[in-house]
Amino acid sequence: MRTETAAVLPFPQRRTEPGEGVGRANVRLEVSxxxxxxxxxxxxxxxxxxxxxxxxxxxxxxALADSEDEQQVTVTVEAGDTLWGYAEQYAPEGMSPHEFVTEARNLNHLSTGRITAGQQIELPAAEGAAH
CATH class of the missing domain: 1.20.5 (Single alpha-helices involved in coiled-coils or other helix-helix interfaces)
Structure with missing residues (x-):
């Protein structure tokens, strides 16, 4: 039996400057x-x-809050008042009475156009409209 010896060479050492970290060249890191x-x-x-x-x-x-609050008028309904009457008095310029009544019903969640004395309702109105 014959044995041979092999020479083992050490890995090359890289000289580092003081404060320089030791790293491995050509190493690619991937995120898991x-x-x-x-x-x-x-x-x-x-x-x-x-x-x-x-x-x-x-x-x-x-800024995203309901900007219609500035354009609404709250009134207390008196005997004999109707949404159509309020439309004539408070409707913004360019809004038909029918559109005003529809908008007023939507604002107040009314299933019909009937309102009763003492009820407080919000009416869509242009800024500066008479209260």
Whole structure:
């Protein structure tokens, strides 16, 4: 039996400067499926935080609020009042009485055009209309 010896050479050592990290050249790192999911969740949460900050900073909820509140008139119905009468008095320019009555019914959730004395109703009206 014959044995031979082999020379074992050490791996080449790279000299590093002080403060320089030791790394391996030509190593490609890939993100796993779980890592991609974590990154996606972090990005989603950061997006929500940025959106919430923008909404608060620019007061967007106020801008998105129902702007019709400024254009509505609240009246207390008196005996003999009708939606058609209110249409003649409060209808914005360019709105027909029929459209006004339909809009008033929708605003007040009325199934019919009948209103009763003492009832408070909201009427669509142009800004600056007489109350």
């Amino acid at each position: 499926r779980r890592g991609r999911l974590v990154l996606m969740m972090i990005a989603f949460v950061l997006g929500l935080l940025v959106a919430a900050a923008a909404l608060l900073a620019f007061d967007v909820p106020f």
